[in-house]
Amino acid sequence: MARGDKTALVTGATSGLGLQFAEQLAVRGFGLALVARDSARLKHVQADLISRHALPVEILPADLTTTEGLGVVESRIEARPVHVLVNNAGFGLKEPFESASIDAEEKHLDIHVRAPMRLMHAALPSMLERGNGTIINVASVAAFTPRGTYGAVKSWTVSMSRWANTRYRRNGVHVTAVCPGFVRTEFHQRLGAELDDTRDWMWLQPGAVVSEALSAAGRGKAVSIPSLRYRAFVSASKFVPAPLAQMIAARGR
Numbered sequence: 001m002a003r004g005d006k007t008a009l010v011t012g013a014t015s016g017l018g019l020q021f022a023e024q025l026a027v028r029g030f031g032l033a034l035v036a037r038d039s040a041r042l043k044h045v046q047a048d049l050i051s052r053h054a055l056p057v058e059i060l061p062a063d064l065t066t067t068e069g070l071g072v073v074e075s076r077i078e079a080r081p082v083h084v085l086v087n088n089a090g091f092g093l094k095e096p097f098e099s100a101s102i103d104a105e106e107k108h109l110d111i112h113v114r115a116p117m118r119l120m121h122a123a124l125p126s127m128l129e130r131g132n133g134t135i136i137n138v139a140s141v142a143a144f145t146p147r148g149t150y151g152a153v154k155s156w157t158v159s160m161s162r163w164a165n166t167r168y169r170r171n172g173v174h175v176t177a178v179c180p181g182f183v184r185t186e187f188h189q190r191l192g193a194e195l196d197d198t199r200d201w202m203w204l205q206p207g208a209v210v211s212e213a214l215s216a217a218g219r220g221k222a223v224s225i226p227s228l229r230y231r232a233f234v235s236a237s238k239f240v241p242a243p244l245a246q247m248i249a250a251r252g253r
């Protein structure tokens with residue numbers, strides 16, 4: 001196949017991890033379909049990627065918390081099958097659960113659970129028919145400790161990816177949950193989080209996270225935890241008694 005004949009669809013592709021997925025998949029020769037809400041920013045990313053990689057790059061402005069926005073992306077996937085699907089778009093909420101708006105919580109559930117579930121469901125039939133495909137679902141280390149609705153939705157992502165990888169790998173389709181710790185993106189700034197007490201060593205760079213994620217997906221791993229320090233953190237957390245884990249989690253949202 002020639003460069004650009006295979007397509008990777010990346011959600012949340014204008015910033016942070018999604019922008020890095022787009023960049024690194026372009027370097028690997030994939031044509032791209034990029035999703036986010038801000039169409040001016042999508043156009044800017046599209047022009048930049050086309051000029052540097054000379055590959056087809058299409059953009060799909062869509063709000064993935066809406067049925068209409070999801071429909072735009074599902075129709076695109078069903079019309080022209082994708083080879084790689086990266087479910088990455090996401091945001092966090094600052095308010096504690098009990099005082100957050102329930103509508104905001106529902107949108108948070110939609111972006112992290114409903115959208116990836118529907119897009120996987122749209123992408124799988126053609127991947128299974130072709131006998132190959134890669135689905136990457138961006139989760140978080142928050143999946144491994146109780147941490148409000150953010151930890152809960154990311155646990156769903158890990159659980160679903162583990163199951164789907166076992167079920168579909170015999171048909172050539174691999175599903176990988178990527179579980180980063182703190183990454184320098186716009187995520188925390190957008191939600192207005194104060195992270196002054198977050199140590200330098202806790203921050204990961206998006207480029208390194210995405211390159212580990214793509215390598216793990218290439219090896220068909222169900223779960224990827226980028227960086228040795230966070231793999232150690234997740235391993236250690238398995239031995240922390242449940243009450244202590246709850247206490248630590250209670251310091252977060």
Ligand SMILES: NC(=O)c1ccc[n+]([C@@H]2O[C@H](COP(=O)([O-])OP(=O)(O)OC[C@H]3O[C@@H](n4cnc5c(N)ncnc54)[C@H](OP(=O)(O)O)[C@@H]3O)[C@@H](O)[C@H]2O)c1
Pocket residue numbers: 011012013014015016017018035036037038039041062063064065088089090091111138139140141179180181182183184185186187188190
């Ligand atoms: N940064 C971290 O520390 C960290 C750690 C672990 C996991 N994660 C996960 O990594 C993923 C990517 O986050 P990031 O850190 O790269 O954040 P980011 O820099 O804020 O990027 C978020 C991307 O998602 C898009 N997006 C947000 N809401 C959307 C919606 N309703 N519909 C469509 N697109 C939407 C944004 O574009 P528009 O605003 O234009 O829509 C943007 O392209 C998220 O799933 C997050 O939970 C992040």
